[in-house]
Amino acid sequence: MxxxxxxxxxxxxxxECLTVGKKFVAVFPENIAFYHPSLPQNLLRVTALHDNTHVHVTNDLGLSLEGRDLQSGDSRTFKIDASLELSRTNLTHKVVSVQGDKPIAVEILSQKNKSIQTALLLPLEQLGKEYLVPPIPQILRTTMPQSNVTNEVTERSFFKLILVNGDEDNSITGPGGTDGGGGPISLKPRQVEQVWVEHSMVGTLVSGTARFLALFAHTCAVVLDCTCALLYTPLGPQNPNTSTxxxxxxxxxxxxxxxxxxxxxxxxxxxxxxxxxxxxxxxxxxxxxxxxxLIPEEEFGSCFAVHTVADADNWAxxxxxxxxxxxxxxxxxxxxxxxxxxxxxxxxxxxxxxxxxxxxxxxxxxxxxxxxxxxxxxxxxxxxxxxxxxxxxxxxxxxxxxxETLEVLDEQLSWQKSIQTCREKKMELISLKDLELQDHVYHKIQDLSIRDLNQTKLWMGLRRSSYSGRWYWISEEPLVHVDWAPGSPGSEDEGPCGQISFKDPKGPNWTHQDCCSEARPVCYRHPKLLKLD
Known part of the structure; x- marks a missing residue:
């Protein structure tokens, strides 16, 4: 590159910057785009985490949008009417609301000719009440030289703060307004106000009585070869903590x-x-x-969804x-x-x-x-x-x-009572169906710092059939791997229920025991995974 x-x-x-939730608000900033007269293409891209997720996209202007049912891993694109794009109007209801009955992730795409911007939205519950006005980017022929900045020429105009209100009445102080009034800005639910950002405003605290979304934007900043394009990003709420x-x-x-x-x-x-x-x-x-x-180290994740843009070079x-x-x-x-x-x-x-x-x-x-x-x-x-x-x-x-949920119960119970107790907790007595799960669970149990673990007996969901004499998991998963301790599992007339033992200094293993003897149950619920293509 x-x-x-x-x-x-x-x-x-x-x-605390989670990117999945059930409620979002979105706006699409004005896109002059290479002075191109064509209509913009504004899109919402929604990813569902769970099956049977209903997503509803609405606005307060009466324009017909839509709702859809998504399954785990589904990503769907919602086309937003061009009339909902912001203009220079100070106060408007051109806000798009996105709501899922289960957690979703939402991204927006604004495109007009070769002017493309994408952004990841935070859910409503993670938006802030306070933001700092950011430094103004140094862009030749847009913000540089500073003396040439004027709202009379689009590509040399000021940057804007776009303040998007959530679901409550709001009074926002600090930024003034595009009309230069300078007083508090009163916003009804799902209203938006745009504020010109002058150099004197950098570092100013913008504070509301309720949560709101703040975007930092320029309608048409100079990019290459004297052409200009839309430029914006969502801002994050104020927090003075140091991040890496x-x-x-x-x-x-x-x-x-x-x-x-x-x-x-x-x-x-x-x-x-x-x-x-x-x-x-x-x-x-x-x-x-x-x-x-950028993503601070404190907000790294284990799983990310990436959407591409058609007819463009894309990479992660x-x-x-x-x-x-x-x-x-x-x-x-x-x-x-x-x-x-x-x-x-x-x-x-x-x-x-x-x-x-x-x-x-x-x-x-x-x-x-x-x-x-x-x-x-x-x-x-x-x-x-x-x-x-x-x-x-x-x-x-x-x-x-x-x-996943793994719990080693404090009670000493029989094998049969252990099954019942785990199910009352919406879990199952654990079945170690393969070597990878077994090692994973061994480490999980060791991380619990159980007192005298090497002397603790733990029930798992392993049983010997009284009919065939074969061992089986109560989860009905095939028994493809065993980890018996020396001397186990013994003959068919010996203990027909399986325990996990940490007694051997060489590592955990399995023993056979009388099902009526008492031990601590290991209850388990498998994780729910995103369905992948």
């Missing part, structure tokens, strides 16, 4: 500028192997045609722990690529081409947390966003949307 001029803009944001940022060079190379909302400009070199730093808030990386939110940047990078999967396949170490970290990154792949690709990690971004390019202008984070629970079986 060609060297680029990049800007790092530090913004203060909450470390690891920037892979795959997100862009060349000279970088680190801008803090509290002031100051520091030029920095983003080397071919990346950079690591700490800052009180996430970072927006500015390149030709895009504002890209994946960053994972170096010692477990071979555990990354792309849909159902291992990710067989070359990796580059990020300087002074235990992370490595790679570029994954997606141009000839289907609309959605899922990246997941078997054992660790990682970060994934989507990037695209068309006619020299770039766009992109953090990939939708669907899970933060690594699992060797897939992309977890509901984590």
């Amino acid at each position: 060609a060297l680029q001029l990049l800007l790092l803009l530090l913004l203060t944001v909450s470390s 940022f690891i920037v892979p060079s795959g997100l862009g190379q060349g000279h970088t500028f680190l801008l803090k909302a509290s002031g100051g400009l520091k030029e920095e070199k983003l080397s071919s192997s990346g950079v690591k730093f700490e800052a009180p808030g996430p970072v927006v990386l500015q390149g030709p045609g895009r504002l890209l939110n 940047v994946v960053m994972a722990p170096t010692d477990s990078k071979d555990h990354v999967r792309m849909n159902n396949d291992p990710l067989t690529v070359s990796w580059t170490q990020v300087t002074a970290t235990n992370y490595s990154w790679t570029n994954v081409p997606l141009t000839n792949r289907p609309n959605k690709t899922v990246f997941w990690h078997r054992s660790s947390l990682m970060a994934v971004w989507f990037l695209g390019q068309d006619a020299g202008a770039e766009f992109g966003n953090p990939a939708a984070r669907l899970s933060e629970t690594p699992d060797y079986r897939g992309c977890v949307v509901v984590p």
